[in-house]
Amino acid sequence: MLIKDDFEEQSIERAETWVNSSLFSNILFETKHIFPETKLSSGPNITAFVDVFQKKANEKLYQITEKKEKNKLINDLKLFEQDDGCYDLFETDTCRIASEYSINFLGQILQDIMLKYCENSNFMIALCRCLCRYDLNEVKPWGPVMIMALINHKNIFVKEGVVSVIENWADKEMLPMLRSLDVRENWMKRYLNEVIDFLQSA
Amino acid sequence: MIYVRKIKETRLYRIWECSTIDDVDGDILKQELTTTSNKLSFWKCEDINCLNDTLKAILLSATSVETSFFIWFDDSDVAQYGFSLDPNELGKTAYAGFENLHVNFTGFTYKKIGDMLKALKELPQDKTKSKKISKEDAKKMIKDVIDSGKLNEAALHPNIKDDIDKIRNE
Numbered sequence: 001m002l003i004k005d006d007f008e009e010q011s012i013e014r015a016e017t018w019v020n021s022s023l024f025s026n027i028l029f030e031t032k033h034i035f036p037e038t039k040l041s042s043g044p045n046i047t048a049f050v051d052v053f054q055k056k057a058n059e060k061l062y063q064i065t066e067k068k069e070k071n072k073l074i075n076d077l078k079l080f081e082q083d084d085g086c087y088d089l090f091e092t093d094t095c096r097i098a099s100e101y102s103i104n105f106l107g108q109i110l111q112d113i114m115l116k117y118c119e120n121s122n123f124m125i126a127l128c129r130c131l132c133r134y135d136l137n138e139v140k141p142w143g144p145v146m147i148m149a150l151i152n153h154k155n156i157f158v159k160e161g162v163v164s165v166i167e168n169w170a171d172k173e174m175l176p177m178l179r180s181l182d183v184r185e186n187w188m189k190r191y192l193n194e195v196i197d198f199l200q201s202a
Numbered sequence: 203m204i205y206v207r208k209i210k211e212t213r214l215y216r217i218w219e220c221s222t223i224d225d226v227d228g229d230i231l232k233q234e235l236t237t238t239s240n241k242l243s244f245w246k247c248e249d250i251n252c253l254n255d256t257l258k259a260i261l262l263s264a265t266s267v268e269t270s271f272f273i274w275f276d277d278s279d280v281a282q283y284g285f286s287l288d289p290n291e292l293g294k295t296a297y298a299g300f301e302n303l304h305v306n307f308t309g310f311t312y313k314k315i316g317d318m319l320k321a322l323k324e325l326p327q328d329k330t331k332s333k334k335i336s337k338e339d340a341k342k343m344i345k346d347v348i349d350s351g352k353l354n355e356a357a358l359h360p361n362i363k364d365d366i367d368k369i370r371n372e
Contacts, residue, residue, distance in 0.1 A: 084233065088361075091265060095361045133266040133365065160212055168269050168337045187215035194211075198336070 027056045069097050070109045077113070081122040087129065094130050103134060107142040114146055121155035128161025136169040144174075151177060156185055163188075167195045170202050204274045205244040205287075205305060206256050208264075209234055209322075211271035211334065218327060223319045234322075235315055241306040242318065245293060257335060258343050259303050262296040262353070265361040267340050267369065273325055273332045283317045296366075297347055298354040341369050 031053040076090035098106045110127055117123040128150065131143055143165075151162045159181065166174045178196050183189055213230050220226050235242065247256040257272060264270075280287065286309045293304025310318070325331050335343070347353050348370055358366060 085236070088265070091361055095364065099364055132268050135368075164269070170336065170338060187212055187219050190215050191212050194334075 027053060027060055031056055065101070066105070066109060066112075069093075069101075070112060073097075073109060073113060074117075077117075077120075077123045077126055080126050081120070084122070087126060090126050091130070103138050104142070107139060111142055111146060114149065118149075118153075121153070121158050124150055124153060124155070124158045125161045128158065128165050131165045132168045136171050143169075147174075148177070151181060156183065156188055159183060160188060160191065163192055163195050167198065170199065172199050172202060175199050203246055203248060204250065204253070204276045205246050205280065205307070206253070206260065206272050206274040207242070207244050208260050208270055209273050214271070214273065214322060214325070214332070217319065217323050218325075220323070223316060223323055226319055226323075231315065231319070235318055237310045237315070240310045241288070241308050242310060243293075244305050244307055245303045246289070246305045247303065253333075254343065255297070255300055256303050257333075258347055259293060259295040259297040259300040261335070261340050261343060262347065262358070262362075263294055265359045267337065267344060267362065267365045269334065269337045270340060271332065271334045273322065275321060275331070279321060283321050285314070285317070285321075294357065296354045296357040298352045298357075300352075341372070344369050345372075 031049060072093055073090060076086075076093055079086040080090050094106055094110075097109065110130065113123065114127060127146065131139060131146065134143065136143065147162050147165055150158055153159060153162070163178065163181070166178060175196065178192060178199070181192060183192060210233070213234050216230060217223075217226055245256045245260050247253055253274075260272065261267070261270065275285075279285075285307050288306045288308045289302070289304075291304060291306055292301040295301055295304070307318075344353075344366065348366075353366070355363075
């Protein structure tokens with residue numbers, strides 16, 4: 001969007017200077033490779049060139065932004081791992097990402113973190129806490145996929161987090177998954193039964 | 203008067219499960235009974251009939267709208283365990299006009315933290331002194347506050363603002 005607006009608002013000459021900046025020079029190179037005969041200031045393929053450039057630039061921006069935000073969240077999670085009073089940093093950044101980009105963009109990052117750090121119980125607990133704040137329809141389909149992956153986590157507090165997410169979603173379709181959950185701790189059995197009762201009566 | 207505090211339900215269950223407070227996990231102390239200036243934050247109401255206003259004040263002091271669990275003590279509990287109260291610090295809530303429902307339990311020492319743990323352990327398990335509010339009910343309560351014109355936007359925590367906007371538009 002930023003790229004498209006800039007192209008529309010600026011002259012082609014100014015855009016040429018802009019795209020030659022280090023960030024976009026490789027995209028320009030790739031795009032020129034597709035259109036070897038095209039010069040930015042003229043030529044019949046200029047519209048197609050701009051479209052391809054724009055698409056590639058957006059992809060690149062997406063990758064850069066995703067990497068930057070993922071690293072930020074991982075740093076937040078490392079602080080949370082040391083002190084769970086530090087959850088607010090992770091919470092604030094996840095809220096900002098969802099608000100600045102989209103919940104689905106946040107979801108992509110959360111899924112990546114889940115895949116890479118699945119063994120880290122504290123990270124997974126934080127992911128569950130994050131999911132609790134969103135309604136089910138906001139995080140479909142990736143939210144339920146994460147929950148299905150985490151429900152059999154070996155750590156009881158991750159399981160607790162998963163049950164808490166399901167309770168917040170109040171989704172009856174998840175009842176079979178909860179009923180099949182095997183827990184030994186009495187406090188967790190009590191909580192699980194409460195949530196099952198709640199969903200049944202919802 | 204009753205004194206209400208939000209607590210994580212499962213942590214209360216874990217306290218209840220211990221045969222004595224000596225067996226309560228250290229993590230629970232840190233997670234639920236972290237003091238600031240030797241104080242623990244509570245919210246009060248005259249009696250159980252006006253509990254809803256207090257719950258709304260607590261919900262609007264949070265950073266998100268979620269299923270929430272609350273416990274409360276009454277004056278006899280406060281006397282039994284010897285808790286000291288200070289009502290002078292206004293609560294940080296977006297429920298306008300209800301900031302004065304906030305009350306601090308003060309003077310926490312190692313022994314007093316133990317007394318608080320004991321008070322939690324001895325809370326009746328039949329839910330006569332605890333209540334869970336589902337996420338949907340929490341949303342309805344917040345919608346009531348919005349519709350009554352008592353939402354103080356400026357006092358909302360930044361992280362809950364998007365959630366409040368969604369409730370407003372639902």
